[in-house]
Amino acid sequence: MKTIMKLVVALVAFAALGARAQAPDLGRIPPYKKEFEVTGGLRIAGSELKGVVDKLVEGFQKVQPNAKVSTNFMTSSEGALGMMFAGVSDVATMGDDAKIPDQMPFFTAKGYVPTEISIATGGYNMRGVLFAWAIFVNKDNPLAQLSLDQLDGIFGSERSGGWEIGAKADNNLLFTAKYARGPEKNIRTWGQLGLTGEWANQEIRTHGYVAPGFAVSFQRMVMYWSHKWNPNFKEYVEWKEATNDATGNAVRSQRMYEAVSNDRYAIGWGALMHVQGTCVNPDGTKCPGYPNLKVLAVSATPGGPAIPLTKDNVANRSYPLTRDAYIYVDKAPGRTLDPKVREFIRFVLSREGQEIIQKNGPYTAIPADYVREQLQKLD
Numbered sequence: 001m002k003t004i005m006k007l008v009v010a011l012v013a014f015a016a017l018g019a020r021a022q023a024p025d026l027g028r029i030p031p032y033k034k035e036f037e038v039t040g041g042l043r044i045a046g047s048e049l050k051g052v053v054d055k056l057v058e059g060f061q062k063v064q065p066n067a068k069v070s071t072n073f074m075t076s077s078e079g080a081l082g083m084m085f086a087g088v089s090d091v092a093t094m095g096d097d098a099k100i101p102d103q104m105p106f107f108t109a110k111g112y113v114p115t116e117i118s119i120a121t122g123g124y125n126m127r128g129v130l131f132a133w134a135i136f137v138n139k140d141n142p143l144a145q146l147s148l149d150q151l152d153g154i155f156g157s158e159r160s161g162g163w164e165i166g167a168k169a170d171n172n173l174l175f176t177a178k179y180a181r182g183p184e185k186n187i188r189t190w191g192q193l194g195l196t197g198e199w200a201n202q203e204i205r206t207h208g209y210v211a212p213g214f215a216v217s218f219q220r221m222v223m224y225w226s227h228k229w230n231p232n233f234k235e236y237v238e239w240k241e242a243t244n245d246a247t248g249n250a251v252r253s254q255r256m257y258e259a260v261s262n263d264r265y266a267i268g269w270g271a272l273m274h275v276q277g278t279c280v281n282p283d284g285t286k287c288p289g290y291p292n293l294k295v296l297a298v299s300a301t302p303g304g305p306a307i308p309l310t311k312d313n314v315a316n317r318s319y320p321l322t323r324d325a326y327i328y329v330d331k332a333p334g335r336t337l338d339p340k341v342r343e344f345i346r347f348v349l350s351r352e353g354q355e356i357i358q359k360n361g362p363y364t365a366i367p368a369d370y371v372r373e374q375l376q377k378l379d
Contacts, residue, residue, distance in 0.1 A: 032350035046080030145306035153187035162224030210235035
């Protein structure tokens, strides 16, 4: 009887996951309705988001023909906020999360942080598309899943606090002991995760990325922006970010996947494209793939449903380590947003704007309920 009940529970959970595994329904997103006639200049600077920004501008000018939109992608994401607080752009498009050091000069100049608006869900397993983070172990590892809290315990370290940024912090960047944790929550052996026998006392050896565009994303999702890693954390970068010599080759991301492939007691976070071997290296060679690795499912909460890393689960945002494409805008607390900027963001978050994102890729549209969350930030 217990076996039957377990099977029933498993089937119900599988059905629930299947129900959530649908791509966002664009029909549930309201169509664009003009609230303000945009006349004159609107300046956009930052990341081109793989050509998506130009497509959105083209669509916007069809419904706002008097808008004179200019774009500047010279600085990409790294200079987007600087361009905005310097007064030479109105909209900052960014592929990466805005880092705390990027936001601090804006706050110093303005007295508040920029407003962050998600406009698209990142990609799945392609290079340069804000791919979701894969958690991987050696294929001999008995584990099938981990929670975000467990990932914090594995990759992070004890800390006195963490950061709150934006609306939750009165439009500031504030450090708080709310996210403090002691060393008793560190997870340093496989036995602390329930593994027994030869695994129980083995040290968990951790691997991951160090480049800010990657590391900050993981720190934000898992570690409350903390930069205190497990002391044994080994750091790597993508090929193009390493020096072109033997010492650079030693820290290219390929070495990370090789290390976990060859170490039964290791764990890493990185890109599914490397695990599967679907990417191409800068020298034109195909990524080798690592069949000796196993990708784990991840749950957002302890005891919650563990979501596997699949294309559908990234698109519907049920996978907890999914990334966003962002637009940042200058909205002073208690004041209305520049109506030209507001109209552009409203278009991007409309059915027409999300259709452009969905059609042109490599990102996907965001679900209707998430659209509503973003629109609330404009008021």
